[in-house]
Amino acid sequence: MDLENPGVAIAYGICSMGTDVLDAEKSITAEIDRIKTETISDEEFQKDANLINTELNRFLAVTRKTLKMLRQSIITLITG
Numbered sequence: 335m336d337l338e339n340p341g342v343a344i345a346y347g348i349c350s351m352g353t354d355v356l357d358a359e360k361s362i363t364a365e366i367d368r369i370k371t372e373t374i375s376d377e378e379f380q381k382d383a384n385l386i387n388t389e390l391n392r393f394l395a396v397t398r399k400t401l402k403m404l405r406q407s408i409i410t411l412i413t414g
Contacts, residue, residue: 345366347358374382 345362347362349355349358
């Protein structure tokens with residue numbers, strides 16, 4: 335699978351009223367630096383692994399019947 339820009343990630347935030355944009359940028363940068371340098375905790379690893387496994391199981395549960403129903407729904411929405 336080719337990606338348009340492999341390895342590129344985008345982070346953004348929406349500031350609340352009164353929040354300084356530079357403070358928000360510093361917070362985002364600090365969080366990115368923390369992620370790059372800290373070891374993942376057992377608790378965080380388990381949480382993320384559970385989320386990934388849940389999503390994976392949803393994809394693996396797709397059947398031909400499910401896809402057919404989805405295609406029919408999309409066509410109905412498009413064509414009326």
